[in-house]
Amino acid sequence: MSVAALIVAAGRGSRAGQGIPKQYQPLLGQTVLARTLAAFVAHPRIDRTIVVIHPDDRALYDATLASLPAATSAVLPCVHGGDTRQDSVRSGLEALAELGPEIVLIHDAARPFASADLIDRAIAAAKEWVAAVPGIPVTDTIKVIDDRSRVLSTPDRASLRAVQTPQAFRFPNLLDAHRRAAAARLHAFTDDGALAEWAGLPVHVFEGDSGNIKLTHPADFAEAERRMKGETMTYVTRLGTGFDVHAFGDGDHVWLGGVSVPHDRGVVAHSDGDVILHALTDAVLGALADGDIGTHFPPSDPQWRGASSDRFLAHAVGLVRERGGIVDHLDATLLCERPKLGPHREAMRNRIAEIAGLRLDQVSLKATTTERLGFTGRSEGIAAQAAATIRLPEVSA
Template identity: 80%
Template sequence: MSVAALIVAAGRGSRAGEGIPKQYRDLSGQQVLTRTLTRFLKHPGIGRTLVVIHPDDRDLYEASIAALAPLQSALLPCVHGGDTRQDSVRNGLEALACSAPEIVLVHDAARPLASPELIDRAIEAARRWDAAVPGTSVTDTIKVIGSQSEVVSTPDRARLRAVQTPQAFRFPTLLDAHRKAADAGIHAFTDDGALAEWAGLPVHVFEGESGNIKLTHPADFLEAERRIGGSLVALVTKLGTGFDVHAFGDGDHIWLGGIKVPHDRGVIAHSDGDVILHALTDAILGALADGDIGTHFPPSDPQWRGASSDRFLAHAVGLVRERGGLVDHLDTTLLCEKPRLGPHREAMRQRIAEIAGLRLEQVSLKATTTEKLGFTGRSEGIAAQAAATIRLPEVNP
């Protein structure tokens, strides 16, 4: 039976941090997409491979396939993705439809370690069933929570599977399901197995593999390096601290942790005055031993007047990654009488995680008053202190 692979590479990969999209980043000497494509182009069971890319990534894509010249006879011209992953997959399927394969494997570009055995199982699963996805057993206990973070239920983990790609389908079956979803105005499916379920198809699960990791966060790249067996240097932990303070002034809001918080005062500052992001920026720069926020963004420079402080934090995190390191944890304490942190804490944590390309559990945020003492106790201003833990490649003297 004819088999085609559809590689989805149109995403932005924001959780992997600032910089080029993760599918084009270096992984042990090769771009991620180059490694992913090699797995499928070399597989004897796959006749054609098509990649869906973002319209802005043409040059990055061409660079990623430059090293694949001996294998490019099976590589079809790339197509552009859509606004969502579902749209991107459908664009790829429509491009394949002019010479339709019998089986299609849909795979994420950010999973570069899929083994030949996993691809074999995917092809066999599609032959046996119309729709099948790889899954691995869940080892952690899973909780379903409600709107107030209360536990609603605890599913039996023996019946749970963590789903991966490549997902395998009879081509006409998947194309028909995508067309039905598009006709119904549904574009939000992030998983083709889920879309197939919505279309009323029985979806089977075949054995996945733990090594088929998806590169989502910076730490995933280090794990992938380890699995590839590349020259992974030792990383040394560094700790930095930061502190920032701003006086209150006229206004009706303040920026904290990247979130606009309503308040009866504003702050007096050159930028947006976000003491949480400023303290975190200084903490990371301190761990790097690379000056402070004023060194990198001088208040005397008019371009930073009113600037959004997420740029400062993203810059500091980018410096860590430029040196081959990663951010492990960010911790901040806000010092003020008002506003109260509680109603905004989780939104701030999420925003900080987004800016820094971290998981939510890598961001801690606390608050305290100073018992009416000092300028914060007199509600004259607001302050924050922060700590950052990073890891950098060990430098031998």
């Protein structure tokens, strides 16, 4: 069966930094796209390859193709993508329609480590199943949340798969599905497997490859180069501290550690006034040397009025992971006469662990009074101090 590969390279990839799309950024002397293309062009079972690019990237693409002399005859003229990934894939499929391949593999340009074995499995899956996607088992616990970041459910991870590319399809079936979606003015499908599901095609999952990573953030590039050099990632440990205070005001509860605690007072605050989450957020940001909570969520911005503070901590932890880092431990101490922490401690620890994606044993909560001294001793307000330990990839000077 004839096989075509369609490489999607029309995205802007702004999260990767450096000002140019990530697929054109260098990876040990070659662009990411060059490495991705080389894997497909060199595969003996792929007949032709087409690349979908952004119209503004023509010079970058031409330079990439020129660096691969062996690819010139195997790669069809590139086509321009659309406003969405789905539009870009459809443009590539329409360009392939004249050739009429029996199987098409859709692959993201930012995955330069697709192995020959993975490509073989993709082709075999398309022959057997019509529509198939590579997937790897999920090792983290996954939470389904609402718009306030509250947990709605915890799916059984044994039935979950993290989906990759290349995704493999019988060409006529996928082209028809794309045309039907375009006619229905549906353009939000982020992968072709989801579009095939919408079109009624049974989609099967075949064995993916944990090494087939997608390059998104600067830390991904650093790790990819280390991997290609055979180097081991080394980390530096950092400690950050945080402190927050709010005066008591009218109300019947206070938010502490992501939990609503009944109380005869509320707090005066721009957001929900959760001193524990605010202090933890500042501790994580401090370990990153990336400002404080006010830098990222200015109190002058009305969009944060009454905001749930779990969003602040999740953002800070997300910044650690974007830089390839690891959060090791979060520790907070509540300073007040009332309310008492004890009855709510475990609920708060569980909630903080959920927000930060940590195990329960990585979250510590304590409480103390100030022996009736100061504003907390006079029950005029409530405070918290916190510490966060993180590890970041070591960067050479």
